[in-house]
Amino acid sequence: MTTHEREGERPPLGRSLLESEAMTSDWAPTYEAVPRSAFLPVLIWPHDMETGRSVAVSKASDPATWQEYADSNVPIVTQWDDGEHSGMEPGDESTSSASMPSVVFSMLHDLDVQPGSRVLEVGTGTGWNAALLAHRLGSVNVVTVEVDEAVAASARAALERFGLRAKVVHGDGFRGHPEGAPYDRVIATCGLRSIPFAWVEQTRPGGVIVAPWGTHFSHQDAVARLVVSPDGEQASGLFTGPVEFMKLRSQRRPPVVHAEYVPGRVADGDETSTKITEEEFVREKFDAHRFALGLRVPDCCQVVAYKRDGARPVWFYGLSDRSWACAMFRDGAEARVWQGGPRRLWDEVEEAHRWWVGHGEPDHSRFGLTVTSDGHQAWLDKPSDRWPLTAA
Incomplete structure (x- = not known):
């Protein structure tokens, strides 16, 4: 006792x-x-x-x-x-x-x-x-x-x-x-980036799978609560909240080597600007913003650098090619953006950001995940409105 x-x-x-x-x-x-x-x-x-x-x-x-x-x-x-x-x-x-x-x-x-x-x-x-x-x-x-x-x-x-x-x-x-x-x-x-369909196959219809899941966009996970369908062909459900777990060993992402993406000067990339501010974009660790961007911009990782002398660069690296982007947020000035490679990663990120804002800045609990033998699909509010989690 x-x-x-x-x-x-x-x-x-x-x-x-x-x-x-x-x-x-x-x-x-x-x-x-x-x-x-x-x-x-x-x-x-x-x-x-x-x-x-x-x-x-x-x-x-x-x-x-x-x-x-x-x-x-x-x-x-x-x-x-x-x-x-x-x-x-x-x-x-x-x-x-x-x-x-x-x-x-x-x-x-x-x-x-x-x-x-x-x-x-x-x-x-x-x-x-x-x-x-x-x-x-x-x-x-x-x-x-x-x-x-x-x-x-x-x-x-x-x-x-x-x-x-x-x-x-x-x-x-x-x-x-x-x-x-x-x-x-x-x-x-453990944190997952892919929920194996073997788990669905080994779970009874109507059974429940609970797993911390996220994308390679960041280290952040959210707890997925999935219910196996009556025919056993899929598992689907909403996220219940943010967490961060050590990743399943076979799904750890190798570190990004910056020089492999940007061998020369950042200024060699295509330069544009954005009206999105640092306050709007760089949020608290467990804010749903970063998680949502990962769902909308597949095969991409984000690195938020430390702020120095009023400037903070935020980097984006493609994980299926050598596309890259850098948004430089600076106090009192419009952010400058540089991009390189086959994808225009910042354009994709900015579109995802505006999508999230336009849908009322939904938190984790409004997002859902469906797992089938063909892969993963994410959705907001309704499983019928789902999209694949792979780059086009």
């Missing part, structure tokens, strides 16, 4: 999750019974959402701080650089983590499990999410797939220690796990 149970109180974070409606009351007993701390390693790197930095905390040397972070609504990095990292300092790229509890329970709410539901999870991580599902549904009904062998082994051991022996599979979650199909629910705990 925990201290909070003895005192007849919910843990403070539990109360906060309920009050903010990130966690629904039906998940509260599971939250109290399955602490995140039971699935964290001795050395963790809690992520500061304000600064974007992670600092090492060791349970061995500072157990109080370690426990405080374990019980806080912050994401915690548990692996760097696909396991090639060592030491206390953060590595170059975070590659496994324990997500924010508010995000975990919000996605579990979207999953809408029912008694006896069979669930496939893609991205085991620490094993905490699988443990929560196993506590709610029974271990026999939960299969979780992890691509990293060491991470899978650690999660399996943590689940066994806790007495919730969900099936942990070391493998490529992009394939799902056909041996255990069909599933009533599929949930991914």
Whole structure:
């Protein structure tokens, strides 16, 4: 029995999750019974959402701080650089983590499990999410797939220690796990740029797929809640809100090499201007603007540079060719634009921006996604008004 149970109180974070409606009351007993701390390693790197930095905390040397972070609504990095990292300092790229509890329970709410539901999870991580599902549904009904062998082994051991022996599979979650199909629910705990049709095939008609999804336009994701059609030929549904997850390893985008797009001077590109202002265009991280542009301008990534001396360049790079564009926003002046390559990327971006504004600046929850064996289509408000997510 925990201290909070003895005192007849919910843990403070539990109360906060309920009050903010990130966690629904039906998940509260599971939250109290399955602490995140039971699935964290001795050395963790809690992520500061304000600064974007992670600092090492060791349970061995500072157990109080370690426990405080374990019980806080912050994401915690548990692996760097696909396991090639060592030491206390953060590595170059975070590659496994324990997500924010508010995000975990919000996605579990979207999953809408029912008694006896069979669930496939893609991205085991620490094993905490699988443990929560196993506590709610029974271990026999939960299969979780992890691509990293060491991470899978650690999660399996943590689940066994806790007495919730969900099936942990070391493998490529992009394939799902056909041996255990069909599933009533599929949930991914990694960011996707393509939802495999294999997941649709392995889900019962009427079943639900919950996955963080986005385009290569930015790192931003939104949680897609898709329902498999009665004939099993597609899965379709609305997004429930913005998130940002580590990407499925096979879908990470290689870094853009600027010199491969702009080998000479920017001024060598075709020059125009735009009346769109920096304030209109460069928005907060989780604003729907960037997500919407990614849906309307396929095969393109955006890089927003730091502002210096009153000027901020925003770059766009084609991912299927070497098209590029740069919009230079400058205080007190109309923005100048340069473009090069087969596509006129800024023209496409500006058209997408005006489309978004013209439709009332819709947030994530008005957008939807349909997945078929032929690919992905996005839509606004109505699935019938959908468009393909590939460049013409």
